[in-house]
Amino acid sequence: MRIDHFADILKQHGIRHGAGVPCSFFTPLVNHMTVDPELDYTSATSEGEAVAIAAGLTTAGKPAFALMQNSGLGNAVNPITSMLYIYSxxxxxxxxxxxxxxxxxxxQHALMGQITESLAELCGLRTHVLDPERFEGELSAALSDGVPTAFICRKGTLTDGPDAPPLDLRFASGGQSPATSGTFVAELRREQALDAAREVLNRGLRGVVEGSAATPAVVCTTGKLSRELHELDDRDFSKGNRFYMVGSMGCAAGFGLGIAHADPGRPVIVLDGDGALLMKLGSLATTxxxxxxxxxxxxxxxxAHDSTGGQPTPSPSADFALAALACGYRHAETVSDRDAFVEALARHVEMEGPTLLRMIIHTGARKDLGRPKLSPRDAYLRFSAFLQGTPWSSAGGAS
Ligand SMILES: Cc1ncc(C[n+]2csc(CCOP(=O)(O)OP(=O)(O)O)c2C)c(N)n1
Incomplete structure (x- = not known):
């Protein structure tokens, strides 16, 4: 199948964005995307991150694909099963x-080669072998049914891509330092810090949430952070600008990045954990x-992995602010007290990003912590409607 024909089908079905980790079978497509101004390709650092970025783009109304070698299907199993599948x-x-x-x-491909199709099916993906005759109809059906779908691409199916343009790279080293330095000791627990952050997170929200471009989209990481923020002020489902990630640990960063990329006019705030960020540290480089x-x-x-009992992570010796700057963020700093946190957060969302704010906190949470009561499907529909400025209608109410 000639790649220009394949790309035309993607475009006709509204897919202009993709993220991935390449396989030589996809060289024609990736090369084509680098020269076709109507298409946009993000090079991800892992296949799970590619899924998260494509999910963020899609949620924000820019349908996207994630591209991977079948070896990388293994790297993406959790984001597929805990994110694409449950949120549909x-x-x-x-x-x-x-x-x-x-x-x-x-x-190294022998076993995965035998199980690729069945693994995709087991992960809840509607699965097709990419057949030039059937592709358009199957893609169209998948998009109108609104389900995550895998196309398994055999060797030689996609052909005739252009040569990749020559690279003229400059490699940065020894850039700026974080705005703060020293030793930081926690004063607040996560819930207290979230409480302090709420004014900024809710900025631009009126009584009924409207899709104002000034209202930040807030993506919350897996575990107790999402549960605490939901309990603090969203038990009445009034915070449509929030997305609570219930699984897919490490994917909040990539998901938020997809949203930010889809709509540069909308501030995106990703609330992450140290364990989650370390799990997909490559996200710093992509961002x-x-x-x-x-x-x-x-x-x-x-x-610590506080949500699972406080088991230690290596974060005390991993300076995320320094790492973020080393990866190309425009600004980063560490804080540990309430006033400095609120001031820095308010300042960061007004700055040109990407920015990173590392807030040092204690472990520990309330014993009676509840869980978000929206079903995953409704949580997705609510957030997607907010991002696209459309009314939210529940698929089935609170779970
Ligand atoms: C892929 C995956 N591995 C492990 C878990 C279990 N798990 C859920 S939350 C969590 C800890 C997250 O730690 P961190 O990001 O530091 O946030 P904290 O709980 O400290 O707020 C773990 C290990 C999971 N949900 N998904």
Whole structure:
């Protein structure tokens, strides 16, 4: 299938964005996307991150695909099962088929080659082998049914891409330092810090949430952070600008990045945990490279996986502010007291991003902490409606 024809089908169905980790089977597509001004490709650092970025774009009304070698399907299983599947996000996956049974290939592809289709199906993806005759109809059906779908792409299916333009790269080293330095000791627990942040997070929200471009989109990481923020002021479902990620640990950053990329006019605030950020630390590099001015990363760093019992993470010796700057963020700093946090957060969302604010906190949470009562499907529909400025109608009410 000629790549220009394949790309035309994507465009005709509103897909102009993609994120991925490449496979040589997709070289024609990736090369085509670098020269076709109507298409946009983000190079992700892991296949799970690619899924998260494509999910963010799609949620914000810019349908997107995630592209990966079938080896990377293994890296993406959790974001597919805990995010695309449970929220029923209509993201298209393009998965190459290395190690196709009966065809000679490298040994590392032998097992995954045998299980690729069945693994995609087991992950809840509507799965097709990419067939030039059927692709358009199957893509159209997947998008109108609103389900996550995988197209398994065999060797030689996509052809005739252009050569990649030559790269003229400059490699940065020894940039700026974080705005704060020294040793930081926690004063607040996460819930107290979230409480202090609410005024900024809710800025621009009126009684009934409207899709004003000034209202920040707030993406909350997995675990107790989401539960606490929901309990603090969204039990009446009034905060349509919030998305609580119930699984897909580490994907809040990529998901928020997809949203920021889809709508540069909307501030995006990602509330992350140290464990989650460390799980997908490559997101810092993707964010720095994309340089979205509207992206603001806040890391609640308690040096622990607090949500699962407080087991330590290596974050006390991992300076996220320094790492963010090293990856291309425009501004980063660490704070640990309430006033400095509120001041810095308010300042960051007004700055040109990407910015990163590391707030040092204690472990610990209330014993009687509840859970967001919206079903995952409704949580997705509510947030997507907010981002697209459309009314939210519940798919089935609170769960
Ligand atoms: C892929 C994956 N691995 C592990 C878990 C279990 N889990 C849920 S929350 C969490 C801890 C997250 O730690 P951190 O991001 O530091 O946030 P904190 O709980 O400290 O607020 C873990 C390990 C998960 N949900 N998904």
């Amino acid at each position: 996000m209509p993201v298209t996956l393009l998965v190459s088929h290395r190690g196709e049974p009966g065809k000679p290939d490298e040994p 720095g490279a994309l340089a979205s001015p509207n992206y603001h990363h806040v890391v609640f760093d308690n040096g």
